[in-house]
Amino acid sequence: MRVLVTGGAGYIGSVITEELLKAGNFVVVYDSLEHGHIQAVSSQATFVCGHTSDRMRLAQTLAAHQIEAVIHMAAFIEVNKSVSDPDVYFQNNVSGSLSVIQAMHDAGVKKIVFSSTAALYGDPQKLPIQEQDLAAPTNPYGVTKLMTEEMLRWCADAFQFTATSLRYFNAAGASDLYGEMHEPETHLIPLALRAALQGKPFYIFGTDYPTRDGSAERDYIHVRDLAQAHIVALQRTDPGLKIYNVGVGRGSTIREVIASVERITGRTLQIIESPRRAGDQVATIADSRKIQAELGWKPAFPELDDIIESAWKWLMNHPNGYAR
Ligand SMILES: NC(=O)c1ccc[n+]([C@@H]2O[C@H](COP(=O)([O-])OP(=O)(O)OC[C@H]3O[C@@H](n4cnc5c(N)ncnc54)[C@H](O)[C@@H]3O)[C@@H](O)[C@H]2O)c1
Structure with a gap:
């Protein structure tokens, strides 16, 4: 096409x-x-x-x-x-x-x-x-x-x-060739990986949400x-x-993302717990059964560790992003 x-x-x-x-x-x-x-x-x-x-x-x-x-x-x-x-x-x-x-x-x-x-x-x-x-x-x-x-x-x-x-x-996550590089970056996984790479602190906003560990949950x-x-x-x-x-139909909390980042990178994040930010959602998890049933789509890489590993690999190959 x-x-x-x-x-x-x-x-x-x-x-x-x-x-x-x-x-x-x-x-x-x-x-x-x-x-x-x-x-x-x-x-x-x-x-x-x-x-x-x-x-x-x-x-x-x-x-x-x-x-x-x-x-x-x-x-x-x-x-x-x-x-x-x-x-x-x-x-x-x-x-x-x-x-x-x-x-x-x-x-x-x-x-x-x-x-x-x-x-x-x-x-x-x-x-x-x-x-x-x-x-x-x-x-x-x-x-x-x-x-x-x-x-x-x-x-x-x-x-x-x-x-x-x-x-x-x-x-x-990332493919072998292309990954996430927003300026400014506001997304959790690239921020956590950059913090691991650069040894900088990582902020959790909100630790008192009604989730299994108090941090916000995303799919x-x-x-x-x-x-x-x-x-x-x-x-x-x-x-x-x-x-x-x-989406994959399963949520991961911020603390679960951090644990995965630490597993994949072999580095310990320096965590700073901060108050909730206005407007942040508690949890979002997709019911994706409609696209699976009607269009036959199914996620091939639903595991958080696989997603984070691909992003880490890309970041290690592009520590300065798409440097000009
Ligand atoms: N990243 C996510 O998790 C996420 C989640 C939900 C929806 N989306 C949607 O997916 C799309 C892509 O997101 P992304 O993370 O790749 O963002 P991105 O900022 O990396 O990419 C957006 C691209 O659009 C270009 N662009 C913006 N406005 C333009 C315009 N008026 N004319 C021409 N080019 C323009 C930018 O230069 C950029 O290359 C967006 O529509 C976003 O709303 C993203």
Whole structure:
């Protein structure tokens, strides 16, 4: 298939592009490089440096490369920043997504897979979380994803798009070639591994949550398994929007992540226990039975140690990230 990946120079996009290429697809990466890395784009992909707001450029790129499907990942992803600068997030994530939808309509492309998030569930009323559970995001980042899903729902019906929204839980791990390097980094596993590598303190925010050890609990999904979820979603042909959770269905607490990091790295973390941060969820665990039953996806690397080991291997090979 001929696929365009917006945000393909970012963490998850680089691994998706790698897996798409391995499976024999033709890939165009479309990224502004505002947060991505050109070194994270495979030389086998065609790279276009562009912004999602540039509808005309996007439509021309789709037409010029006879693109059949779009994987739309380009977005700003920092929850705290979305609270301080919500306008920037609505502009980039919502307006940008509308522009992608319009460019697809202009160019006659009818298939899209969208990167959504578990953050749109807010504080879940029960665990594990199912797709039909209440979506009540507690920050603008989550709202931008929910708004985009709503735009997709209506536009998919009106334009006969096959639209798939994948609600990722916590992406983690690395492939042999590409790994996680956000600046600033806000995600737990790369932060813990960097602390282990550099001998710096590691902060646990909240030790009095109602979980088995008092620290917050998350469902970590290997980035390669996430990539495979996109590949199976591209096989859908029926028009309309479908929404799927993508997680392993099991939670790990922060203390369990730390224990795994210490096992894998052979180093002891210097832990500083701090109060809860406002807005942090207690626990998020995915019920992913829908994507397993309907699209045949299943995680190949569900074990936390395997996920952390892949991330550690990548960090050891890239101690300065994608150094320019
Ligand atoms: N990392 C996670 O655990 C996680 C969880 C849930 C959802 N997601 C979603 O997955 C997607 C990718 O996340 P990531 O961790 O790889 O982030 P990332 O920041 O590493 O990658 C995002 C990429 O999009 C590009 N980009 C941003 N806005 C753009 C725009 N308007 N036009 C063109 N390019 C633009 C950036 O330059 C970057 O390369 C995002 O949509 C994010 O919301 C990520």
